[in-house]
Amino acid sequence: MGEGVAASLAAIDLPGAASGHSAFDRRAAERRARGYLRALGVSRESESQALLEQAMKRMELRAALGRLGEPLEAAVEEVHALLDQWLLSELGLNADPDALSAARAAVLGGDVPGWTARWAGLSGEPLAERIRAARVTAVPEPAPLQMEPSRIELCCYRLGLRLIAKIGRLLGLRGKRASSG
Amino acid sequence: MASLWLAPLPAQRFHRPLYFTLVVVTTLFTMSLLSAAIQDDGISTLEFLLLVLYAILMLWISASFWTAAIGFVRLMRRRQQVEIKAPGAETSPQPLDQSGFKTALVMPVYNEDPERVFAGLRAMYASLEETGQQAGFEVFILSDTRDPDTWIQEEMLWRRWAEDLGEPARLFYRNRDENRARKSGNVADFCRDWGGRYRYMIVLDADSIMSGETLVEMVRRMEADPQLALLQVPPIPVNRSSFFARMLQFAGSLYGRMFAAGLAFWQQDTANFWGHNAILRVRPFADHCGLPQLPGKEPFGGEILSHDFVEAALLARAGWKVQLAYDLGGSYEEIPPTLIDYAKRDRRWCQGNLQHARLVLAHGFKPLSRIHFAMGVMSYAASPLWLLFLVATGAEAYFKSLQSPVYFFGHNALPIWPESYVVEMTTVLWVTLIILFLPKILALLLLAADPQEARRFGGLRGASLSVLIESLLSVLLAPVLMLFQSKFVAAILLRTAVGWPTQQRGDHQTGILEAMGAHGIHTLIAVVTGYVAYVYVPDFFWWFTPVLVGLALSIPVSILTSRTSLGLHAKRAGLFLTPAETEEPPVLKQLDEQLGDALPQGVCGAGTQPPWTAAMVEPCIYALHDSLLHDKPSSRRGRHVLEGLIFQLQDDGADSLSIREKRALLAHREGLHLLHTRLWSGTDLPGPGG
Known part of the structure; x- marks a missing residue:
């Protein structure tokens, strides 16, 4: 189990804490980001291109600040960060990690049609309500009861x-x- | 139907005195028979030991016998008054008013087959929908699963079903970070977190199935009696195909209802909890059923393993009613498919039941709760006691064989013939056999009195033949189970703790190596004991043959009875048929349909990779899993540990990680995110399904 995981991990050199790359292979990073976008469900070229541009800009900024780290990893991180940023703004969330995570699961679960266009900035239709509706509640609101060990x-x-x-x-x-x- | 069920039976307060008097008188009677047979010349230490052992064992089996006999009388009487059938079948009951309260269907799971768990729940929910009363129910999967693959599968199946059900959310899932106090701790944590949301909870097991009508009827009965805190519905074993399991299913269906009716007769409002297929009033359960740790170390100290008996006793101690709804149908469970699996389950239960020995005399419990504890202990202690009884009987026979009869005493010219006790001994044997086997005959008489019911068991002739074969096989299996259970008791008394292994629930067959490993020692014991008995006490040898044959044949019997082909062949021949097979209840049909509807492949489907890997790679599954985790503050040390595990995965492969370590990688958002991004930044681009 998980041999593919080990192989993928073995192929990368984990960066040291202080390491940084001021320049990076942009094409390789774009390829990786594009692959990751496809896995997220972004299949249209126009959407992919729009998001790639944003991701690359963020990478360049990181590179300029000397905080790029491993470029391919940074590419994936930036796509991920873009998604989170969009969800926060779309839903008006205030960095609530649980709500953000639930929203991410809702869109990636395929329950919100058209979300990739909206994310890429190619659609003006707000999706907040649909995303909220697609969130699945794992547990209800807490309704605690005291339950102390009985004396035997x-x-x-x-x-x-x-x-x-x-x-x-x-x-x-x-x-x-x-x-x- | 509810009003009839609740109507006080005449002379109810005499039920217990009557039952216990019958048990004690029967025991004294059989003891007097044995005592007359062995006391030809005073009583030796060995004979005294035999009498004591026999008294304990007779008390045990006559308790069982009178429970069945009373159940028989009760069912016969009731058959004339009202036909016992699934709830709601006779007249359509009034709709249950569930405004103002909710009932939780809670299913604690621990590394169970997730597809079976969800199929069962979906079948039950579909059955509930047919009653139109589902609005008052919510389903809660309380996962204690540690296996990472199973954990992810549970989440995916939950998500899929939750989407199907839509709003308002009536299906909940949570996986505990730490599985403290096992199943009882799991349910207790549920009460601590969400208990205030529900008035009742129906506790299920991973293999439980209950019909919607029964679920509604359970709530109705709880509503009708505000003092009732726990209502247990006896589950009927179903759904297995092996010969062994079908035989047990038949026995459970045919004799079980008689025993349940008898138990309800004398247990009344101090019945027992069987751990599942029962409804509990949540608030009193939370108030009184928090389980303490027992002082001392395992196996007798520490966590209370068999929590159900203790919870029932605690509720009864607090003045609440605990009842057994013997007349309610629609409650099913699945049983171990083979003799070896059955023994493994016994191994798990044995320690918990023996632990109750410490509670028998604990302060404050009701006398009947003490009897439940004692009976729980005896259900396993009986085996070593039978073994001891057999050994003592053999030794007694050997010593008797050494004595030469003396015909002439003193100056008597005429010989004095030694007295023969063959008649007394034979009487003891016959009485014991009657006590053991008469309940089976009574069950057949019930069928003879009710041709419709007989048809549901494959007709009176088929059922009679099935009872005969089941009786013969139980004679063969009894000594094997006796040795298994004696070994378990000995291991526990020698302070060897039992783990918490997952049950093997699905049909599978015993191979020759497995059978030899489990039963080789039984065969050896049969050969050695048989030889010794034949050489030294030949008379005893012949009495002993039923036990020896069972042990000697344990390997082939274990293999053959595990065969599903043999079980299905018996079914085609009309043997061991049960009502659940001849008239399959809709909820069981639903289960079959749901089992055929496996997790779909697709973007967020199972894919081809193991779920553990998919949760790290596939964005959809990763996001789902991440959304079910909680954002926990992580320490620097914790982060280092997670990074260490990622390095280990990278350097040594997934197989180098233990299940606990794999789980740790999945259990923290931070580590999971790190893994996810690193996997996606590797040279080989991962992708869905690959």
Whole structure:
């Protein structure tokens, strides 16, 4: 299981924390971003192109700031970030990670037709209501009840020890130990 | 129907005294028989041991016998008054007013087959929709699943069904971060988080099936009696095809209703909880059923494993009613398909039941709850006691065989013949056999009195033949189960803890190697014991043959009875037919249909890669899984651990990761996001399905 995962990971060199690339292979990054966009469901060339341009601009900015890291990874990250940014603005969310995640699942689940055009800025039709409607609630609002462990008093638990302790107390042994101690 | 069910039976307060008097008198009677047979010259230590063991075992089997006998009488009487059938079948009941409260159908799952879990739930929900009362019900899947593949599949199946159901949301899913206190902890966490939303919860098992009518009727009965906190509906075993399972299904269907009627007779308002297929009033459950840890270490201390008995006892202790709805149908469960699986399930249950030995004398419980605990212990302790009884009988026979009869005492000229106790011993044997087998005859008499019901069991002749074969096979299987259970009890007494293995629920067959591994020791014991008995106590050997044959044939019997072909052949021959087979209930048909409707392939479908991999690669599945996680603050150390796991995956492959580690990679948004982007930035572009 997951051999493909290991192979894909093995193919990349993870960047060090301080490493940065000021220049990068733009075509390779575009290819990767385009592939990722296709996986997200962006199939029209016009949409893909519009989103690619935005992603590349963000990459160039990162490169200029020396925070690019591994370029292919950065390309995927930027597409992902673009999607999140659009969802936040479309839904008017205030960086609520749970709501954002639910919205992402709704659009990527294929339940909101036309969302890719809207994301690419090629459609003027607002989709906030449809995205909200497509979100599936995993759990209802909390309605907590107290549930404390009940008390179960076992009979005869450590009876031998308790009896010895009682006899000891009767004989005054405990007092002696306590005083000697 | 509800009013009839609730009507007080005449002389109800005499039910328990009557039942327990019958049990005690029968035990004393059989003890007197045995005592007369063995006390020819005072009583030796061994004979005393035999008497004590026999008394305990007779108490156990006569309790079972009288439960069945009373159940028989009750069903015969009721048959004349009202036909027992699935709820709602006779007259259409008044619609249930569910305004102001909701009922949760909760299904705790732990690494179960997700397709079966969801198919079962969908079948139940479809059946509920047919009643038109589904608005008052919500389904909650309480997952404790640790296996990453199963976890992702559960999420995908939940999502698909939730989409199908639409708004308002009536289907919920959550996977616990930590599976504290196993199933009882899972349900308790549900109550802590969402208990206030529901008045009732119907607790299901992964293999439970209940019809919509029964679900509604359960709620109706709870509404009718505000003091009723728990109503257990006896589940009937269904859906397996192996010979072994079909035999048990037949026995469960035919004898089970009689036992349930008998149990309800003497348990009354202090019945028991069987862990599933029961409705609970949520608030009292939350108030009284939080389970403490028992002092001491495992296997007798720590978490309470068999929580159901304890929860029922705690509710009864707090003054709530706990009842068994023996007259309600539409409640089903699936059982282990083979003898070995059955034994494995016993291994899981054994520790929990033995743990109850500590609760029998705990303060505050009702006497009947103590009896439930004791019976739970005896359901496993009986096996080593039978074994001890057999060994003691063999030893007694050996010592007797060493004694030469003395015919002339003192100055007597005439010989004094030794007394023979063959008649007494034979009587003991016959009485024991009658107590063991009479319930089967009674069940057939019930069928004889009701031709319509007999037809549902394949006709009286087919049912009689099935009972005969089932009885013969149970004679063969009993010594094998006795040795299995004795081994489990010994292992637990030697402080070997039982794990929490997942059950193997689907039909599968026992191979020769598996059978030899499990039963080789039984065969060896049969050969050695048989030889020793034949050489040293030949008279005893012949008495002992039923036990020896069962053990000697355990390997072939285990293999053959696991065969589905044999089970289906028996079905075609009209053997072991049950009402669930001859008149398949709609909810079981629904289950079959749902099982055929597997997870679709597609953008967010299963694809060709394992679900664990898909959750990291496929954006759709990744996003779904991510949306079901909670944003948790992660420490620097936690981040390092996750990165370490990613490096391990990269360097050593997926197989180097344990299930726990794989789960950890999926359980944190941060780590999951890191993995997702890194996988997509690798040289080989991943893609859907690839």
